[in-house]
Amino acid sequence: MYGAEITARWHAGIAALRRVTSPPPAQSRWAWAADAILALVLTVGTLNDALSWGDSEAVSSTVDGRPVPVVPFPMPPDRPPVPPRPVAPLGGGQLAHHFAAASFGQLILAVLAAAPLVARRRFPLAAFWVVTGAMLAYHQSPGFDPWFTFTAFVIAAYSAVVYSPYRALAMTSALAGAALVAADHDAAVPALRPGLATFLLLIPFGLAANAIHTWKQRVRSLEAEKEAATRHAVELERSRIAQELHDVVTHNVSMMVVQAGAARKVMSTAPERAEQALLAVESGGRAAMTELRHVMGLLTLNVDDPDQKAPDDLAPPPGLDQVAALTGRVRESGVPVELTVTGSAVPLPAGVDLAAYRVIQEALTNTVKHAAGARVRITVAYAPDELRVEVTDTGGTRTPAARSGSGRGLIGLRERLAVYRGTLEAGELPAGGYRVCALIPLGEQ
Known part of the structure; x- marks a missing residue:
């Protein structure tokens, strides 16, 4: 024991x-x-x-601090003393x-x-x-x-x-x-000589005071570095949350605005079409609420508690398996959308799956806001070592909402894809229209 x-x-x-x-x-x-x-x-x-x-x-010994030379054997009394030999400069032999x-x-x-x-x-x-x-x-x-x-x-x-x-x-x-x-x-x-002892006794106290001062400086420096790192982490988290809310709210609200405007125009002449548009508004609102519930649920999790479980009603994040439903809601708003999937679909990491979905969602949102009447083609291509997501439109009439764009959506997509070593290309096509293409490696993330 x-x-x-x-x-x-x-x-x-x-x-x-x-x-x-x-x-x-x-x-x-x-x-x-x-x-x-x-x-x-x-x-x-x-x-x-x-x-x-x-x-x-x-020199074998000292007397009163003075060296006493060693005499190897006694000198004869009748022999004259040997004069001291002069000391020569230090040479190679010496x-x-x-x-x-x-x-x-x-x-x-x-x-x-x-x-x-x-x-x-x-x-x-x-x-x-x-x-x-x-x-x-x-x-x-x-x-x-x-x-x-x-x-x-x-x-x-x-x-x-x-x-x-x-x-x-x-x-x-x-x-x-x-x-x-x-x-x-x-x-x-x-x-120690008299007078020097007092000086040497003061040295430890001076060294101790300097050590304490140095420790305090290092502690303050570490606290400042920790505070700066915490502030940087908070800023990154705020940016990530803002990007996620932008992706969720902008797309769904844009679809709801388009559907509500269509319902208003045909309400008196074609009530059936108005009803379909209002149903699309309701569907878009439900989708927005589902994604917002997911984002807010993540914000309530305590990252310091590894045993905490996610709420039971927390919906899974969207992915490429929900692109068909996304394109369906966009078609209901009157935008022709064609979806093509090539290659063999493979399970993707949650972050990669969500990033690819957000690329398609942002591209469709920009088409609805900036190119009314355009046709959209979506291509999802699976390769052994790469995932390519491409969204192109044929161009259309610029809407009043196009002037309010800040470009934050595409910037956020590039930042999101960079986490997974992905790249994003976006720009106008020579024949008219716009193209957004994301390449994401499928190797070790």
Whole structure:
């Protein structure tokens, strides 16, 4: 029982450490350049310290901070003292001696103790642990100056806390690294002079204040980005709803207006035809109500609740299987419509099916509004990898409603088809009339 509880807490702690609290900040070219210069300066400093270690190799101890040279054997009392040899400039042979005195491994550790700072913002935790490990290994050999390595360690720890997206893991790493360095403070931490200790004690407070300020800035930036994304999503949803309502209302209301006008003209002379026109108005109104009920039903669904079911009276969205009924209602308004279907009909995704239906619906609406007396031909062609929907008319008399067109319908169709990688072509024909053609790929959507 206790073992399972301990295991569960262990996994929970690991998950907390690996939890991403904020995305890594974007890094500009200037930031990369500044980090590269900083890493280069500290790397040169540590390398210089490693190479200078060869000069102090003959120094075995210090008294009051002053080096005491090692005397390999006592000098005879009757022998005159040997004058000190002048120090010559560093030449090729002496440089080789330096490299021989400081081993290759120590030189590598000197580089690794500072060079990873070039990635202190992009990979802060990795840079921190490489710098910390190299620093501790580097100072296992006595005699090295810890100022450059300790400075690199402090900068790496600060960068891990400020820039790492894993905040809990970064704080834990910084504390663990500080404990390791404190355990080896005699070699890894520089000796403090009076007056310098106070300044160094102020550094952690300054770094902590800057870290808190940076976190607040990042939180505000994330909140602003989230608000902008939410606002953009709301605008897209409003546009989609407006387009759907446009497609539903414009077509059905246009058909009802045409039928009502025809009924008014023949009501006194041909009551039977007036009755048929009014029946068409009623049919168009019922169709409009059915589609509006579908749109409003979708708006009432809670997208955050995956278990919520659609209302029972929510009609399915229209598709190509309802094109025959659509053309029938248009014929009843007095517009000759010819429907041709080629190829083998295949089941279509709901979005593709609805988009193809809306293309035909919008084209018929524009014909009724803009080309009274035109004949319409509709072609639905199924191909193995493509669906083609084409609507052409022969042209006719422009109605007064044609001047009120905004072109929003065709723009909305292009946006709808673009979701499914489809294209829309619309324009006047050379011989007169108008053509609307939509191509929709039937591969993986």
